[in-house]
Amino acid sequence: MTAVPPSSSNVMDYLGFAYAGTVALGGVMGFVKAGSVPSLAAGLAMGGLMALGAQRASNNPHDVYLALGVSATLLGLMGSKFLKGGKFMPAGLVAGMSLVMTARYAYRLLA
Structure with a gap:
């Protein structure tokens, strides 16, 4: 895949x-607390990968594979943790955000 240079039609993610x-920040807070x-x-690893995915999606609106993979992975991991433990913070919150982001990137991929 070739990178598409930023243009006026591309929107920052x-x-x-x-x-x-x-x-x-959630990882840092888990360490501090x-x-x-x-x-x-x-x-930090997942946040960094997600930032890279967001940068790629900003440069090319159809290049959402990394962002979709990271958000879907977090949805699976944190969703499972939330279902097992029942605690909203932090697992339920991250699972909910990940669900929204996974759906958003899947839509962008299919549109």
């Missing part, structure tokens, strides 16, 4: 970047 920041190094590593 602000929602994708906000989601990426929220995921990364509970000392969870895995939370920090996973949050």
Whole structure:
């Protein structure tokens, strides 16, 4: 796949970047509150991948594969954690945001 240079018809994926920041911040908060190094590593890794996906979607509105993969992965992981534990924070919140983002990117892929 070739990269499409930004143009006036491309729109920055602000929602994708906000989601990426929220995921990364969640990992930092898990580390600060509970000392969870895995939370920090996973949050920063997934947030970074999501930011890359949002950048790619900003440059080419049809290049949503990475963003879709990250949001679907988080939906599966955090959705499962929410169903097992029943706690809304943080698993339910991230699962809900991931559901919205997965649907958004799937729509963009199919449209």
